[in-house]
Amino acid sequence: MKHIPIHRLKDKTSAGMEIRCTYEDDTAKQGKQLGIHRDDHYVFFLIEKGDGSLMVDFNEVSIFGPALYYILPGQVHHVLASYNVNGWFIAADTMLVPAHYREVFENQIAIQQPYALSEEQYQQLLATTKLLHQHFNSDPEQPFYIQLLHSLLNSFIGLAAAGYCRASEAANTATRPYQITQQFKKLLKQHFVKHKSPSWYAGQLMISESYLNEALKKTSGSPVSYWITNEVLLEARRLLYYSELNVKEIAHAVGYEDHTYFSRIFKQNAGKTPLAFRQDYRK
Template sequence: MRDIPVHQLKERASTGLEVWRYSPDDPEDDVVMDAHRDDHYIFFVIENGTASLMIDFQEVFFPPQTLYYVLPGQVHHRIYNEMAGGWFIAVDTMLVPPDCRKVFEGKLEIQQPHTLSDVKMDQCRLLLNLLHQRFVEDDGAPFNLPVLHSLLQSFIGIAAGCFTCAESPTIQVSRPIEIAQQFKKTLVDNICTVKSPSAYADILRVSESYLNESLKKVTGMSVSYWILNEVMLEAKRLLYYSQLNVKEVAHRLGYDDHAYFSRIFKKSEGITPLSFRAAYRK
């Protein structure tokens, strides 16, 4: 395949979720180790030991008793859990409540693992054991699916609560934070066609100066910085994980002039697109 593979949950599960426990003794699966995207959420709960995950060119480390999630569309490998035991939960986006999605998708940078208290760890362990029990049962049993989804909603609620508390103890969201979150969602959806700060301001129905002020206040960086960052991130994903040539990558990102795309890539990253591909494919 020329593009980054996209794993679809519906091809593996008819219930909208998948849950299983892993341990250091589990054999590695070389297929899922390959870089890919998912069309669904993935949650990890590390009970003991340590693990790591390469996600969008950043390696994230998990100490014991941590909770983490991967958003739909983020490029990642299989979790490296040779020294860890814990849980893997894949969830169809439609099963994640809107309020919880707002928490998970409101990050402007790669999300960080959340350390679970002993109480929260015990709650997750008990809940996931019960969820797994129901998951492996016959899905045709009376009321099994609604029970399964109810248990899942409880876990997602706990997870969203953990990340909400970690990010905003006061629970109140300021207008600049709200604007920044809306901008991030809009940016991800439109990066291949919209690259002008003023255009994003128009979409969000705010002035360009207020949008820029909000982004700087919340993230320390300007609108232009985040637009270029998203373009470069997607460019690096395509250059490293796909077989598209530079011209095709440029076209995929909305640039008719691939030479211009190469120039801005080199200015931003310090190397040409081909040099980047060669360096990361050693």
């Protein structure tokens, strides 16, 4: 494929979300049909039983039910394996995920992990999910259909966010360094193609570069420059592995006019040239 496919929610539904139950025989089949792709929306998985694995941005993620997991918009992913998995799939337009919940889901610079559920937590999420599913499949012409649908979706997302808060002890991370890290991460995802200078991000956050470095080291263990380069290389690796763009096109896509300079930066950080990376990973 020339480019990594992007699945757009609006192409499937006008309701801003979709929900379906996944059964043992269907999960692997659906995963194979979807293939390698990105989504322009959030995806949540509520797994009742079974286990499976996904590849999410070069990280293999294993999920054992009962558990909750989500994929962020823009992450490249595909199903690796599925063993007797029963559960639920919920897709939600980013606009329907309140900002305070998005901060929870995006609070890890590294890859997010599945959240193992207690029986009580699972039953609470399951009851909300079933109500959401029932209403989604009811008559869309009834009064307040969309409003009720989005309210139920908000309840599910709120329960999911609360669970992840408890799992990561997010209450203890609501500090100034944590807030700075969140703001930096949001800026980075939006502007890494055009802006690669730590001082630019510090300026946007109206703090000194040294304080930005200090905050990121405290919350993630690494400085600003590491995370800028990491974001660039992650997108470059996605394009090298999943697309047919050549190195020059990929260099331009991640913000480098000089593709030889890009190749040099890539080799310094990845330990091999872009073409060697593509060849090794496609064996």
